[in-house]
Amino acid sequence: MADLRKEEKNNTMVDYVVHVNRVTKVTKGGKRFSFSALVVSGDQQGNIGLGMGKSREVSLAIQKATNQARKNMIYVPRRGRTVPYRVEGRHCSSKVVICSASKGTGVIAGGAVRFVMEGVGIQDVLAKSFGSNNRLNVVKATFNALSKLRTVQTLARQRGKTINELVRGIDNGTAE
Structure with missing residues (x-):
């Protein structure tokens, strides 16, 4: 119901x-x-x-x-209209994978995940839920995934680097 x-x-x-x-x-x-x-x-x-x-x-x-x-x-950090990077979340036997998408893609997600994305204000995203389709568990898995997201500024501060050093390291494939 x-x-x-x-x-x-x-x-x-x-x-x-x-x-x-x-x-x-x-x-x-x-x-x-x-x-x-x-x-x-x-x-x-x-x-x-x-x-x-x-x-x-x-x-x-x-x-x-x-x-x-x-x-x-x-609070969920965003990059424009999408999420900053691919992230996975789990709760009980539900698993949710959220991927960033290019502009104009829209919200491609199932019912429970779609409500969360629209509530946050994310307009371009790809999401897939696996395992149990219990709505409460799917929503909690989505919250778990979104709570793992970090901004570049936060990551740089945590690692004791400047944003330029961090971005250069990511581009070279040597990020720690």
């Missing part, structure tokens, strides 16, 4: 309801329904968050998930 609609709030944040799950508990008096929602929230400027919410009503579950997603934001 996937609700794949896009919600605009505050004109800066974009929320994607990735999945809504219904759980039924059978009791002596009848059936009790409960819902859990998976929401990805981003500002399309490099910030993205993931949230899970549970409630007896769908709207409350989505609201709780959205609030949690906005509290747990991470």
Whole structure:
């Protein structure tokens, strides 16, 4: 039961309801329904968050998930409209491979990965998910991959080199 609609709030944040799950508990008096929602929230400027919410009503579950997603934001470095380099992420038995793409390619990715890429603001990317297609695990694997991305400035600072030394070393194939 996937609700794949896009919600605009505050004109800066974009929320994607990735999945809504219904759980039924059978009791002596009848059936009790409960819902859990998976929401990805981003500002399309490099910030993205993931949230899970549970409630007896769908709207409350989505609201709780959205609030949690906005509290747990991470920053994703980008290179123009794409990711800086190829990266892999894992969570449980799900694996996601994200590759940079040339301008005009668009977002070539499956449903759960697509929501994350659009929320971050990445417009040209190639992505493939392997293993389990559980939406929660695929989204968490995508977050794992995106959290591994670094900018050239960050890499140079970590290695104690200037950007020119780092780029020259990469071009010569001698980067450490």
